[in-house]
Each structure stands twice: as C-alpha cells, then as structure tokens.
Amino acid sequence: MRSYALLTLVAPLVLALPAPAPAPLPFPSPQTNNQETNVLTGLLAGLGGAVVNLGSILDAIPAVLGDLGTALEAADEVVSAIENGTILGTDVPAVVQKLFKAAKPTASPTTLTDAVNLEAKAWGATNPSQAPPTSQNILGNVLGLLLNGVNNADITSIANGFAMNVPLSNNKAASPNFYKIQTLLGNAPFSVPESQLLQAIYIPPEFTGQKQPIIFVPGTGTIGSTNFQPNIGKLLSQSTIGDPVYLQIPNNLLGDIQTSAEYVSYAIQYINQLTSKKPAVITWSQGSLVSQWAFKYWKTTRAMVTDLISISPDFDGTILALLLCPGFASGNAFACTEAVFQQVYNSNFITTLKSNNGDSAYVPTTTVYTATDEIVQPQIGNSASGFISDARGVGTSNTFLQGACLALPAGTLYGHAGVLINPTAYALVVDALTHDGPGDFNRVTASCVDVVAPGIGIGDVLATEALIPEAALNILSYLPKVAAEPAIRAYAGVYGQS
Incomplete structure (x- = not known):
C-alpha cells in the first residue's frame, strides 16, 4: 500500500508494562467478487502527472467495490494521483464520494469484541501496548471499514453530495443579553x-x-x-x-x-x-x-x-x-x-x-x-x-x-x-x-x-x-x-x- 505519512514519532511508543492479553483475531477480509474490475487500472498509469478528465476517472470506478483488495488498490491509485497532480484538488470530492458510494459491505461482525476491534484493526493495530503504524493510507483504511459493515446514514448522504442531516434549533436569546457584554x-x-x-x-x-x-x-x-x-x-x-x-x-x-x-x-x-x-x-x-x-x-x-x-x-x-x-x-x-x-x-x-x-x-x-x-x-x-x-x-x-x-x-x-x-x-x-x-x-x-x-x-x-x-x-x-x-x-x- 502506498504511504503518505508526513510525520513520524520521534521515539518508539512502547508501554513499559507486563505483556497484555493476546490481540483478537485479525481484521476480517470480505469475500472476493470475481466479476469486479481493477479500479483505475491503466487510466492513471504512466501519465506522468498529466491531468485526467474527471469524467473518465469516475467512469473507471466500478459501481460496486465489494473486494477489500480492489478497494485498497483504488485508494492507492487515487492518493497517488492526488499527490502527483493527476487529480486536481477541486476534483477530489467527486472521486472520493464515488469510492465511498461504491464500497458495499460484504462482511459484518457477529460479536461485540469483533465489532469493537474493527476500527483499530483497520489501521494495523495488533498490540494493545503500541500505537498503530504511522505510515498509513487513510482512504484505504476507511474503505476497509465500510466493507466490514461500518456505516451510517450520514456517510451515504455525504457520498451522494448532500449535506449531513443536521437538526438545528429555533432557540430564542436569553436575557440579559450576555452576547453584548462579553x-x-x-x-x-x-x-x-x-x-x-x-x-x-x-x-x-x-x-x-x-x-x-x-x-x-x-x-x-x-x-x-x-x-x-x-x-x-x-x-x-x-x-x-x-x-x-x-x-x-x-x-x-x-x-x-x-x-x-x-x-x-x-x-x-x-x-x-x-x-x-x-x-x-x-x-x-x-x-x-x-x-x-x-x-x-x-x-x-x-x-x-x-x-x-x-x-x-x-x-x-x-x-x-x-x-x-x-x-x-x-x-x-x-x-x-x-x-x-x-x-x-x-x-x-x-x-x-x-x-x-x-x-x-x-x-x-x-x-x-x-x-x-x-x-x-x-x-x-x-x-x-x-x-x-x-x-x-x-x-x-x-x-x-x-x-x-x-x-x-x-x-x-x-x-x-x-x-x-x-x-x-x-x-x-x-x-x-x-x-x-x-x-x-x-x-x-x-x-x-x-x-x-x-x-x-x-x-x-x-x-x-x-x-x-x-x-x-x-x-x-x-x-x-x-x-x-x-x-x-x-x-x-x-x-x-x-
């Protein structure tokens, strides 16, 4: 996986305590869908930073990303394209939203322990006494979470280009007006x-x-x-x-x-x-x-x-x-x-x-x-x-x-x-x-x-x-x-x- 970590720890984060309990089972991988295509394959390769038409990039992303390997490949390609300027900054939201929409859950935890561990496991955390690796592709990690059933209505809304569902209030100002006397x-x-x-x-x-x-x-x-x-x-x-x-x-x-x-x-x-x-x-x-x-x-x-x-x-x-x-x-x-x-x-x-x-x-x-x-x-x-x-x-x-x-x-x-x-x-x-x-x-x-x-x-x-x-x-x-x-x-x- 391509890394875009910009900072590293200045000293190892090791907890000087007795050995912790064994880590739970590894982060589960979804089932592979053999009918999926490799995301962006050939589209961004060898372009040397040339800007690619946004429509072409969006068309290259399958409607369904149900395979963890394919999702991680897509995340690597997109991050690389952002870093080298192939994908313009103003186009990033549309590309990312399309990836999120395409990530369909193919697994779901069956126990509380499995559910709790999904987040840390997605970042490669295996030892409770140590921090996750500092070199990460956060886009790939969150796509992995989506494939493993971590989702909510707001994610769907944002991926569809809509604002979050924000309940607001019609509160009336209190008295005296402390706003004016701060x-x-x-x-x-x-x-x-x-x-x-x-x-x-x-x-x-x-x-x-x-x-x-x-x-x-x-x-x-x-x-x-x-x-x-x-x-x-x-x-x-x-x-x-x-x-x-x-x-x-x-x-x-x-x-x-x-x-x-x-x-x-x-x-x-x-x-x-x-x-x-x-x-x-x-x-x-x-x-x-x-x-x-x-x-x-x-x-x-x-x-x-x-x-x-x-x-x-x-x-x-x-x-x-x-x-x-x-x-x-x-x-x-x-x-x-x-x-x-x-x-x-x-x-x-x-x-x-x-x-x-x-x-x-x-x-x-x-x-x-x-x-x-x-x-x-x-x-x-x-x-x-x-x-x-x-x-x-x-x-x-x-x-x-x-x-x-x-x-x-x-x-x-x-x-x-x-x-x-x-x-x-x-x-x-x-x-x-x-x-x-x-x-x-x-x-x-x-x-x-x-x-x-x-x-x-x-x-x-x-x-x-x-x-x-x-x-x-x-x-x-x-x-x-x-x-x-x-x-x-x-x-x-x-x-x-x-």
Whole structure:
C-alpha cells in the first residue's frame, strides 16, 4: 500500500508494562467478487502527472467495490494521483464520494469484541501496548471499514453530495443579553452572529430540563448528535443523571477552531441561564481543544460548569494530522482544512493554547485515551496528547486505558472513536457527573472486565466507529482548502493570561 505519512514519532511508543492479553483475531477480509474490475487500472498509469478528465476517472470506478483488495488498490491509485497532480484538488470530492458510494459491505461482525476491534484493526493495530503504524493510507483504511459493515446514514448522504442531516434549533436569546457584554466581563468578543450561535444548540425532544444538562461537543468532521447519540448521549438520555444537548457547529468543525470555540462558550452561558443549572461538557477529539480554548478566553464560563469530560482528546495536537491531507507535501493545490492544520502537533494554535498554563485544566477535568488511537498520537501514558495537567488545582484525572485496564477487555484494541463505547470511559463519565471533581478510576475498576458500556449493542458500536469514515469523507470533500493554519486572533494577546 502506498504511504503518505508526513510525520513520524520521534521515539518508539512502547508501554513499559507486563505483556497484555493476546490481540483478537485479525481484521476480517470480505469475500472476493470475481466479476469486479481493477479500479483505475491503466487510466492513471504512466501519465506522468498529466491531468485526467474527471469524467473518465469516475467512469473507471466500478459501481460496486465489494473486494477489500480492489478497494485498497483504488485508494492507492487515487492518493497517488492526488499527490502527483493527476487529480486536481477541486476534483477530489467527486472521486472520493464515488469510492465511498461504491464500497458495499460484504462482511459484518457477529460479536461485540469483533465489532469493537474493527476500527483499530483497520489501521494495523495488533498490540494493545503500541500505537498503530504511522505510515498509513487513510482512504484505504476507511474503505476497509465500510466493507466490514461500518456505516451510517450520514456517510451515504455525504457520498451522494448532500449535506449531513443536521437538526438545528429555533432557540430564542436569553436575557440579559450576555452576547453584548462579553468584553465587560473580561471575556474575548464574539465574532459569530448570535442567531447562528443559538441555532447550533440542538436541544432534543427528550430533553427533560429536570436533570443536569450535558453539552456534547463533537470532533473534527462531524456534528454533536451523530457523534454522541449512538453512545454516551444514548446512555445518559436513558439515565437519571444527565440531559444531553448537542452542538451542531457549522462546517463540521473543519473551520477555524477559534470560531468553533465561540459556539461552546455561548452554549455554556445559554444553557446555564436557560435551566438555572450548571451543565457539564463532554467532548470527543477536537471538541476538547475547542472547549479548552473557550474556557481560556471566555473566563466566565469556568464557574458555570461542573466538569469537562474529554474522550480521545488531542490537547497537544497529533503528529498524524496531515495524513488527512494527501498531496500537501508535494505542493498539490489540494491542501487541508483550517482545523486540521491547527491540530498538527504543537502548531501555532496549540502553542498559543498551552501558553500561560493553558495545558492545565480550568475546570475539573476527566480524560480517557487509548494507545491504539489511529488519529491522535502520541497517546501513551503521561506523554499522551490526551493528558492534561492541573496547575490551578481544580482537579484532573487522566485514564490511559491500556495502563488502567491492563490485560483486561476494556484495555485492549480501542480506536479513536472506540473510546466512546468503552466501558471504563463511560464509567468515568458517570463517576465524574455523580461526584465532586473529576472521575476517579479507583471507583470504577470493575468496569475493566466489560467490552462495551452496558446498554451498548453491535449496532451502536458500528454507528460510533462510522465517525471515522464520516470524518474522513467530510475532510476530503470539504472545499475550499487552505495552505496554512489561520492566524491567532488578536484577543489572545489580551485575554487568557490566567
């Protein structure tokens, strides 16, 4: 398989702990369909970078890609063509969408363990104590997931060229209008119109108003409801603990993270005033960065929440970010999105966030992360990008699954999205919401013996793992791309000093 990894680890990520439990069975391969043709064979070969007509490329892709080998070959060809300029950047969305539409499931897991392992196995993870290989073709990996039954309605919608099904709200502004008095309170100013900030706060019909409100902040390339309704949101909505509220941030969090943070800041203040209750904030992936930025530069939000609970966070960014941008290194016009650039390990955005103890918690914070994360690395122990410090003494807990649940089911092969259905992760969510301060692993050790959180089925696992191909499809389809991360906002030099 052709590799387009742009960064490598500076040191091997090896967990210095006793040998873990044996890895599950290998990633299953779908059955071969002998009537399929080799994708793009001969069309792109030997063209030396000459641009090929988009229609010809699309015509060369079969209507059905039901064979894993053929799908991986197609992914290699497409990535190579993007890198050498044979496929123009503006044509990439159509080509990628056609590949996703053609990838028809030919296998499906029959056990929870098999379903949980699909994500990490697709990236070649075989040892729970080590990160997946850093040299990857992410397009091929996500096609493999689709062939193995990992899919959802949003992937189909995006592949057909339609926007995700985003439920929006007709919320009315709260009073007094805190939108207009931000800077008087020592907060950064808003740049997004209040009507847009309001519309992004999706309060589902099952919201009772009697339980603690939980604001869910999604990860790169997705939206709050899709991100959390098959997992933590589902479980909390059925409990007596929390009332989910989902943020549907425009552009699927692919734009400037500084703008996305305004939606989090506003939602915290709005829900706090609407319910007269302090919400908790639960995040996945980039959502953790967005929320930490909001706490840093909108200081009044800190006293309005009880907890930040971060699943698979990347507080330091990730050395694998540019895997999502094939062609960038070779100078192809198809570059990347603002948010992906900002999540490059120690980018300007990350460096600014971490300054003045921004790498420490502003509110009681619980983090959970996995060594076999295929998107965020490094993610091992205290050197993990998911680890947060506690310089302010507000209370933090950092749970590294393979260390905490060593040689037990909850400490095996969980990918970036898989932590959302991990039993220990959910136990820590509940523990944090029902106790003062962060979640405490010592109170939930019994959770390590399970494979998924109680109440999660195979369908929920597959819908959760579909977040990875969904995000990849959104990132690759998103236009226009940019060539560098956006500038740091001027307010960063004025606010956020404590």
